[in-house]
Amino acid sequence: MTKKIRKIVIVGGGTSGWLTAAILAKKLLKEPSGEFEIHLVESSDIPTIGVGEGTFPTMLDTLQYIGISEIEFLTCCQATFKQGIKFDNWLHTPNSLKTQQSNTLSGQTNSYYHLFNPPVVAENIDVVSNWVASNNSKVSYAHAVSAQAYICDNHLAPKLFSTPEFKSKTRYAYHLDAGKFVELLKKHATLNLGIQHHIATVKNVFQDEQGNIGYLISEDEKKFEADLFVDCSGFASLLIGKTLDSPFIDVSDILFVDSAIAIQVPYTDLQQEIPSYTLSTAHEAGWTWDIGLASRRGVGYVYSSKYSDHNQAEKVVRNYIAEKTGNMKLSEDLPARHIPMRIGYRQKCWVKNCVAIGFSGGFVEPLEATAISMVETAAMLLAGQFPDNDDVMPAVAKKYNQIFELRWEKIVEFIKLHYCLSRRDDNAFWTDNCNPESIPESLRDKLALWKTFPPQENDFASRFEMFTLSSYQYVLYGMRYNQTIQKHADIVSADNASENFVSQKIFSAIQEQGKTAKVELPGHRELINHIYQKGNTNYAN
């Protein structure tokens, strides 16, 4: 007999559990039938991961969808604006002879941006190809194609004091305090959206004859029955892994990092500028993140335990903090958290009547801050195509799994791109990352193709890919892959002298916009202080 899917139990109260709860509630609990029930069960004994401070521009849509105002979000979560990621020292080992020679030759630094603003477009002119063709080494790619690079250089805000919520001059996302974000979501989902919240540690999972999950039993012997279960239990993967045994695709042979150290760094001066980008700096066996929140910085080192050890890794991150703050004593005294990471994803995130969202479904390291955005997409897709009954569930699950498998595969490729273009040689971590055997075939094919033809829209066939042309261009050209695209460059410059002339004018205009932005836009710190002090919904006063 066909069974309606009306009762949902979410296991886990981390970022993924509460985001999923809020998104599902917004869609299903507003149904006029009033038939739906959503419960969230979380353990008070098993902590959330408590990191994850960088987001994607999708967060603006999510906040608006679930009904949290930007001002409330910013002030509750110590949040700031993020306009992209700056990558330092990824191209060469700093201070090596090669770096010095290369920088002298090209006039460029060992640093580039992956901006949220796409590159400039002009009618009938391929401006980006013209940048490649001109082999313009005086201005970096990001500075040539977007004024947002100058806005980031100058620590400017993405909007004016008077710009309404969620609107902006440039595309942005947020940096946030992960613990505070969970608290805000929990309050909103329980008080405003109708989520039923239970504190309990699940100890047993019972399946029916078809293998569907029937109910859960907690340590205090409470029973949680549902038609659909959402596994947001983190790396424990209580339902999708331990119970349903969905195969885990381990990608540690492609992405080598498997450990992280997180440190919260206080500001020594509360008026100091806040970068409006994540700073990602490459080191001997991985990279550090550096994120400026309103009240502190979040710093961490993501590294491979095969190429480094905990002590050495802690030395790297503490030295980094000492260098950036100029305070060795402070850096030595700050408490550090060591976090093991399992890198890979479930081949099927939806099995029987269980969907895994968050760490339980997969995690492929935080380099491009993809994890929370994956949660948003997964929850939106589940809400948008929610199966009415158990007859349609297998078809919905099949489609969902196809989309997510492709999405994971493509994210892995994009993250690998950052590593495999590096010319660092200070540790086998970097040289092994360039070993073709560690590069997925589809990425190897693209890189071969792009040696003669710059990437184009149709190299990215699926709209479900998270990173497409403009993101690839920022990384490829930031890592100077354009220097290998000679054939096409010759063709463009020979055939299209007038296009090239117009493109040069566009590049000059962008430089001018960069200068004007300095006058027009407030500093990032200034806008954050203004928002926190005034708390006005349209920032106008």
Ligand SMILES: Cc1cc2nc3c(=O)[nH]c(=O)nc-3n(C[C@H](O)[C@H](O)[C@H](O)COP(=O)(O)OP(=O)(O)OC[C@H]3O[C@@H](n4cnc5c(N)ncnc54)[C@H](O)[C@@H]3O)c2cc1C
């Ligand atoms: C070093 C690092 C940096 C990161 N940086 C970023 C970033 O910049 N941007 C980004 O988007 N993402 C980032 N992430 C990922 C991000 O932190 C996670 O995607 C996010 O926190 C979601 O975690 P989660 O909710 O799936 O799991 P968790 O936070 O681990 O929550 C698991 C929940 O399950 C509950 N639970 C577990 N077992 C049981 C049980 N038996 N019974 C009841 N409840 C149970 C726990 O109590 C907890 O509430 C980062 C991750 C790491 C490791």
